[in-house]
Amino acid sequence: MTASGLAAIGAYAPRLRIDAAEFEAAWGRFDAAGIDEKAVPDADEDAVTMGVEAARRALTAADASGTDVAHLAFATTTPPMAEEDLAARLCSILNVPEDAKTQTMTGSTHAGAQALDATMDGGPFGEDIGLVIIGDCPRGDPDSEVEHAAGAGSVALVVDDDGPGTVLERASHTEAYPGTRFRTGGDDRTTGLGVTQYDRDAFTTTLDSAADRLDVPMETVDAAAVQSPDGKLPYRATGALGVDAGTIAAADTVSTLGDTGAASAFLGAATAFADDPERVLIAAYGSGASATLFVVTGPVPVETALDGTVSLSYAEYLRRRGEITRDEPEGGGAYVSVPSWHRTIPQRHRLVAGRCSACGALNFPPTGACTDCHERTSDFEAVELPGTGTVEAVTTIEQGGAPPEFVAQQSKSGQFDSAIVALDSPSGEQTVSVPAQVLDTTAEVTIGTPVVLTTRRIYTQEGVIRYGFKAQVASQRR
Amino acid sequence: MRDAYLIGAGQTPFGSMPEESYRSLFDHAVSEAIDSVDHGIDTDAIDEAVVGSLGVGGRQLGLSGPAATEHAGLHGVPSVRVENACAASGYAVRQAVQAVKSGMADVALAGGVEVMTDMSSDVTKYWLGVSGETEWERLTGTTFSGVYAQMASAYLREYGASEEHLSMVAVKNHRNGAKNPKAHLGFECSLEDAVDAPVVADPLNLYHCCPTSDGAAVALVASEDVVEQYTDDPVRVAGVGAASDRVGLFQRDSYTAISASKKAADTAYDRAGVGPDDLDFAEVHDCFTIAELLAYEDLGFCDRGEAPQLLEAGTTDADGAMPVNLSGGLKSKGHPIGATGAGQIVEAFKQLTGSAADRQLPAPKYGLTHNVGGSGGSAVVHILEREAAR
Numbered sequence: 001m002t003a004s005g006l007a008a009i010g011a012y013a014p015r016l017r018i019d020a021a022e023f024e025a026a027w028g029r030f031d032a033a034g035i036d037e038k039a040v041p042d043a044d045e046d047a048v049t050m051g052v053e054a055a056r057r058a059l060t061a062a063d064a065s066g067t068d069v070a071h072l073a074f075a076t077t078t079p080p081m082a083e084e085d086l087a088a089r090l091c092s093i094l095n096v097p098e099d100a101k102t103q104t105m106t107g108s109t110h111a112g113a114q115a116l117d118a119t120m121d122g123g124p125f126g127e128d129i130g131l132v133i134i135g136d137c138p139r140g141d142p143d144s145e146v147e148h149a150a151g152a153g154s155v156a157l158v159v160d161d162d163g164p165g166t167v168l169e170r171a172s173h174t175e176a177y178p179g180t181r182f183r184t185g186g187d188d189r190t191t192g193l194g195v196t197q198y199d200r201d202a203f204t205t206t207l208d209s210a211a212d213r214l215d216v217p218m219e220t221v222d223a224a225a226v227q228s229p230d231g232k233l234p235y236r237a238t239g240a241l242g243v244d245a246g247t248i249a250a251a252d253t254v255s256t257l258g259d260t261g262a263a264s265a266f267l268g269a270a271t272a273f274a275d276d277p278e279r280v281l282i283a284a285y286g287s288g289a290s291a292t293l294f295v296v297t298g299p300v301p302v303e304t305a306l307d308g309t310v311s312l313s314y315a316e317y318l319r320r321r322g323e324i325t326r327d328e329p330e331g332g333g334a335y336v337s338v339p340s341w342h343r344t345i346p347q348r349h350r351l352v353a354g355r356c357s358a359c360g361a362l363n364f365p366p367t368g369a370c371t372d373c374h375e376r377t378s379d380f381e382a383v384e385l386p387g388t389g390t391v392e393a394v395t396t397i398e399q400g401g402a403p404p405e406f407v408a409q410q411s412k413s414g415q416f417d418s419a420i421v422a423l424d425s426p427s428g429e430q431t432v433s434v435p436a437q438v439l440d441t442t443a444e445v446t447i448g449t450p451v452v453l454t455t456r457r458i459y460t461q462e463g464v465i466r467y468g469f470k471a472q473v474a475s476q477r478r
Numbered sequence: 479m480r481d482a483y484l485i486g487a488g489q490t491p492f493g494s495m496p497e498e499s500y501r502s503l504f505d506h507a508v509s510e511a512i513d514s515v516d517h518g519i520d521t522d523a524i525d526e527a528v529v530g531s532l533g534v535g536g537r538q539l540g541l542s543g544p545a546a547t548e549h550a551g552l553h554g555v556p557s558v559r560v561e562n563a564c565a566a567s568g569y570a571v572r573q574a575v576q577a578v579k580s581g582m583a584d585v586a587l588a589g590g591v592e593v594m595t596d597m598s599s600d601v602t603k604y605w606l607g608v609s610g611e612t613e614w615e616r617l618t619g620t621t622f623s624g625v626y627a628q629m630a631s632a633y634l635r636e637y638g639a640s641e642e643h644l645s646m647v648a649v650k651n652h653r654n655g656a657k658n659p660k661a662h663l664g665f666e667c668s669l670e671d672a673v674d675a676p677v678v679a680d681p682l683n684l685y686h687c688c689p690t691s692d693g694a695a696v697a698l699v700a701s702e703d704v705v706e707q708y709t710d711d712p713v714r715v716a717g718v719g720a721a722s723d724r725v726g727l728f729q730r731d732s733y734t735a736i737s738a739s740k741k742a743a744d745t746a747y748d749r750a751g752v753g754p755d756d757l758d759f760a761e762v763h764d765c766f767t768i769a770e771l772l773a774y775e776d777l778g779f780c781d782r783g784e785a786p787q788l789l790e791a792g793t794t795d796a797d798g799a800m801p802v803n804l805s806g807g808l809k810s811k812g813h814p815i816g817a818t819g820a821g822q823i824v825e826a827f828k829q830l831t832g833s834a835a836d837r838q839l840p841a842p843k844y845g846l847t848h849n850v851g852g853s854g855g856s857a858v859v860h861i862l863e864r865e866a867a868r
Contacts, residue, residue: 329600334612344613365614371729393733395627395679397619404603406619418620420628420728433728435618447635459617
């Protein structure tokens with residue numbers, strides 16, 4: 001039994017971009033063929049936060065919510081924590097029921113396809129849905145081809161029983177090809193041996209063998225979203241897949257986002273479905289090697305935020321990548337224990353405020369005496385806030401002025417705005433104030449500026465990433 | 479309850495003194511306070527000691543009260559450390575007054591000490607801002623100057639005040655502090671300097687922020703039953719008020735007022751039976767210059783939103799109708815966190831006993847001190863009165 005409906009796709013890429021010319025100027029050459037510019041994650045972004053951005057958009061496009069999810073699969077080659085079930089945090093942030101089945105796929109760029117495959121097999125879902133979240137931000141050594149190509153992006157697919165989109169057919173192939181693209185244990189940089197013909201063979205052989213198992217004639221495919229570690233390799237698969245270069249180009253994202261790893265082929269599909277094609281081929285490949293092909297018929301509703309808005313110089317890029325920046329200073333930081341952080345997860349992940357039973361005022365966090373009437377009520381009615389609000393007070397924490405817990409972030413991303421935001425109640429009739437960073441923006445942030453909250457890394461202490469909310473100027477939300 | 483009197487007060491210079499320890503600083507302040515007592519006092523006469531300190535740098539977080547008072551020769555005296563951030567020693571003085579008024583002590587010593595300038599910049603980063611709300615405020619990346627900057631942003635917007643008003647406070651306080659040999663930054667500054675300084679946290683620039691300082695200050699409080707043994711020129715503690723509020727700015731009713739200050743002042747005025755118009759001077763908590771503007775309003779020197787006009791009119795200048803921060807305030811005199819509140823008492827004592835040298839007012843009768851903890855989570859106000867010579 002399976003679920004083969006595709007209800008929607010959401011896609012996201014960081015707003016930061018670097019042009020290939022910046023690499024060319026720095027290195028005298030640019031080693032990632034076919035890439036014009038690429039997306040760069042900010043200091044507070046990772047595969048999880050990007051995944052949340054895509055998932056929220058996919059749920060919106062499917063007119064669904066986190067509470068509908070019965071099966072959640074997360075895929076990335078760059079898990080922010082090497083060990084720990086990150087699907088648990090994604091479920092918490094997205095308000096997915098605690099009895100949902102979860103899976104985390106990693107280890108190769110094929111992980112995204114494995115996640116979709118497994119989620120389809122988790123069906124049928126009846127009234128519920130399956131949610132596949134793929135976020136990735138590969139990196140390599142600064143002078144490597146992998147790093148020159150490395151981009152960032154995320155995509156989420158809502159799987160259900162009846163579409164409107166349908167996965168018509170799927171096929172896989174696995175065959176041992178060691179040493180094409182790999183990362184040794186404990187390392188955060190992907191590399192390869194650079195045996196050119198062998199690497200290409202691994203790619204084309206697995207795709208070709210998987211394609212042989214499909215019945216759908218390839219000439220009926222309008223766009224082929226092919227795994228793109230750079231802008232050239234996917235076009236070497238024309239013969240293996242039986243599609244022409246134009247069909248592959250119709251699903252191109254690598255030229256503007258760079259290598260998006262496990263999200264690569266699916267970001268291509270998100271882009272292709274925006275043009276309302278009838279039939280799209282998704283061709284995902286991972287080193288090792290394995291490949292899965294999906295033939296999907298449209299229409300598939302798509303909501304994307306893939307455009308870049310901020311261009312980085314190469315020096316700024318090195319800062320964002322943490323190549324020339326400092327970590328938290330040794331003097332220590334303000335300490336909030338993991339258990340006490342855990343107690344506030346509903347607030348940090350889902351903006352759960354509380355309505356005072358005595359006076360009706362909203363409290364955030366909803367603990368202790370009411371901040372409005374000061375009654376010792378412990379009886380707060382949980383109110384999940386929609387995440388819209390208005391800046392009430394604001395300052396800029398200048399470069400070098402951040403508290404120790406934020407020194408690493410500031411070293412990478414520079415000065416940041418710190419505001420008090422009046423968050424709207426669901427009815428819009430009340431507000432409750434919270435402190436929040438305002439994401440780097442080209443718009444000036446002043447008192448009265450409307451904002452929307454999003455999920456980002458707040459800080460890391462004792463190796464544990466603390467995810468929470470930050471504000472984004474509403475007019476800047478893509 | 480019986481009356482309490484200030485019989486002595488003294489302080490170290492405020493500044494950067496890497497050769498001193500928290501104990502040696504406290505000891506110097508005790509010596510100055512003892513030396514300031516008209517008829518002299520023996521340490522054996524001290525029944526109670528309260529030491530204010532945030533504990534910056536860690537040093538002696540546990541038992542720092544006894545560690546300081548034993549070193550200063552107050553052997554065996556009950557001693558306790560009070561922690562209320564920047565209001566620590568304002569509260570220490572209040573507790574000494576309570577001990578004396580209640581009859582538990584005839585003479586109580588209240589002081590404060592902080593060492594802030596001998597640490598690495600990394601360690602300093604940690605200790606600055608430990609008095610904001612930690613879990614939500616600091617750990618979203620907000621600094622201590624950032625919180626006051628948020629208040630300044632709201633104030634400037636609400637009342638149409640300008641950043642120049644923030645700079646005018648700095649110019650005034652530096653002008654006063656230049657006459658105070660104990661001041662950390664005892665130099666005058668031009669309005670141009672105070673306007674053009676580098677931005678710390680918009681709209682606050684460097685001249686809108688007080689320095690971090692080392693220092694100690696001590697006051698001696700005696701009961702009406704014994705005061706005549708020590709002085710013929712008594713300074714009565716006419717009224718004390720204190721109040722608390724939410725530690726995090728985001729949970730307060732207003733960002734443009736410090737309600738704990740208002741409540742503390744109302745209580746102190748009520749107990750003293752005087753109002754703002756009766757005061758001859760005030761030492762207010764100007765950790766950031768916006769805080770001095772808020773203080774004018776919270777303490778009733780003017781109506782809401784009128785602090786800039788009060789400042790422009792020169793009312794709070796040294797020669798104005800209500801001189802504020804004759805010592806230079808935190809801005810120029812310095813801000814050794816735990817010593818600041820007691821340091822304000824030292825200035826008030828000097829003014830009221832005619833020992834303020836170059837910055838002496840002609841025969842003041844009432845002075846007010848205003849000490850705030852954090853960004854307004856706590857506040858304490860003392861009103862001191864010079865009684866007719868006995």
